[in-house]
Amino acid sequence: MINATKKWIFLKVSSAILIPLMIWFIINLVSIYEKDYIDIVSFFSTQPSKFLTSLLMIVAFFYSSLSISEIFEDYIHDKKIKKMANKVLYILSIIIPLITIMVLFNLNI
């Protein structure tokens, strides 16, 4: 299997996983965003919320890095800039969800 095929399969599987996670998260975001600090920390402190938010972050950043690299492929002409842009993208796609997950598992009321 060539790399492009693997990338396409990863993109499609991650998008299928993302759909229910996005629906769950956006409903809860609408529900809590105006609430007090305690309510928001309580929400993120429950095991299902921790697990689902962490999963959302991992899959969303994975999916986005693959999608945005496609946009780079289409619109960035210079190969060096494209390579650098992809490196920055992949590093951020690992660091941002990792920090968020660490924060989630350190939140306590």
Add this chain to the structure above:
Amino acid sequence: MENKNPISPHIQIYSWNISSLISISHRITGVINILALILICLWIALLLLGEVNYEYIKFFLQSFLGKFLILYLTWSFSFQILSEIRHLFWDFGYGFELITSKITGLIVIFGSFVLTILIYLIGKQII
């Protein structure tokens, strides 16, 4: 001689139709959604600063701009969800006929507004 041709045809050379509108909107909302997720990660990280410091964020989120931002994000997520479902159907070989593609495109556009209202009502526990 350096080739200055664009790698991919640029959007301005096409005449607009539903498919092209959905296609470019899918990309734009995708980029907006990842920027939104970065902000959400920052929001979660700022919870570590404690209750007193969170008051500033709460003040912003309860303002008109904060509420508009959440409403916009709800639409942007809704659009991406419906457009992605449309793509998944295409991947299984369904919906390529011109008329079907136009109908599903319209469903994505109008459905995103309906889904936004629905998510908002469920989130606010009105329904």
